[in-house]
Amino acid sequence: MGAYIVKRLLQSILVLFGLSLLIFFIARVVPGDPARAALGNLATEEQVERLRAEMHLDKPFFVQYYYWLISVLHGDLGKSLYTQRPVTQDLVQFLPATLELMLFATLISLVVGQTMGVLSGYFRNSWFDGLFRVISYAGVATPPFVIAIFLLFIFSQLLGLAPGVGRLPITMAEPPRVTGFLLIDSLLAGRPDVTLVALKHMLLPAISLAIAHIAQEGRITRSSLIDVQQKDYILAHQVHGIRPTKVIFKYLLRPSIVPTVTVMGMDFAFLLSNAFLVEVVFMWPGFSRYAVNAMLSKDLNAIVAVVLVIGLTVALVNLLVDVTIAFLDPTVRIRRRGG
């Protein structure tokens, strides 16, 4: 087990190293002078030259990359042209809002997806099963920003059931920042009313993020359930008069845990990129909206940092998923030990 984790870790580091080389290369070959962009049009030629030397832009590509890598490993990702602050500081400020949203969306997709999967698998070929199939088709074919706009339009603007954009109404002050998670910070500040409002604001963006994943997770649970249902031991349980709910939760659902965790891991990357669009629509002050704004203002340091952070996060999540599966699935565990 330990050797396996080390091997996966080394692979991830190698890939991340390659990713940094790739993204740094693209950032350097695109037309435009980063030093000139950093100083603006008013700077004199000498000032630009001095900054070019400071940023090592006058040296060959691999030397530039070396200096850049050293500073990245020291936690210095350069300065953002868009916010005029160190990129690291920006990331720390904007990441919690995105993480909170993604965790909430994952929770929704797990609960709703499992429930729908179980129901449509248990009542196979019923109207509910048909409805679920339609929803999962639509969930795959509809881009997240379209889902987000539809939800915002229908539930917030037409029906007035949900609040509009943002994490809190403009009139409401944010609680003092401790973790950056509004739900936690407001509770720490002793303001459960703020927690409730924040939760309401999070509902629509989280559902927009969750819909595609509800479909996917539900389908896996459904097919796994149908698969297991035909096994003899299930029939034996039923014949012995064990309650259906107990059969479902204790015997039918268990085999779907491993594929569900696998898919959650694979889907994490998509959840992350879908968050980009949902945050834009809901004006969510998170990491993804920061990233989009950095991209629109061609802020090279911030773009490179964003890509690296995402690469790192995806690698960590994949590692976590692989290790979890190795723990959950006895066949994987034994194969690893033997081989």
Added chain:
Amino acid sequence: MSSRKEAALAVWQARWKGLSRGWYRYSRNPLHVVGLVVLLLIGLAAGLAPYITPYPEHAGPYTNFREAGLPPSKAHWFGTDRVGRDVFTRVIFGYRFSLLLGIVVLSISVPIGVLFGLIAGYKRGSWIETVLMRVTDIFLSVPPLVLAMAVAAMLTPNLFNAMLAISISWWPWYSRLIYGMTVSLREQYFVRELELTGAGKLQILLREILPNCLGPLLTKVTLDMGFAILMGATLSFVGLGAQPPTPGLGTMVAEGAKRLPAEWWSTIFPALAIVVVILAFNLVGDGLRDVFAEEEV
């Protein structure tokens, strides 16, 4: 009739038979046929957009503020946008750019990915495989949308660079697919036998292994047309793709969204147009999968 002609005829008859059998399998699910019809209609409309749309001049930087923000009517089926352009016309032109984007992206990324996959799969166990597949892994280490957005942003955002950026993030998926198939095909007897008779590597790769990958490849290409269009729309939605006044479907959704809920038609119709085309490609792709899946049995 010479025997040569007869043989040629027999080949064509066999092909026709295979084709009609394929169509039978495809058409068993009516949804697949609906998808195909919708796709043909969209393709036709997009191709003939300058001739069949009611106001072709509205596809560009046209303004007429007296007709701005009109709701759907007989004259303007999908209403007009904030500067008085016919939304229906712009949606059809949007399809034109979307399909163009899909075709360009796939014609760049499919050959590169296929080449990588074929070589890496055939050279299994050598350093060439390691290098090619590690490079593939690097491109797959961030979600394709993020990579495409970053690349499009670092180049100057426009339709052409969006195509380039999506292609850069797309080819590794083909590399993976073809790699897997090549690895299993090269162990088959017909490939082994050819190797023993001294057939060239190029011949084995292009004439034996590649044709056997075509079914799944075609299915994936069809499904990916939908996803490439989705990504193009996404890029133009955030402002990193087609720039106004080019009628990108995503651009139109983004511009219209500022006017929600009052002028809902300038957002909702382009948004539905995106969903329809992606759904259609998905249905056709599923149909093709059914056709090829059963042929393997």
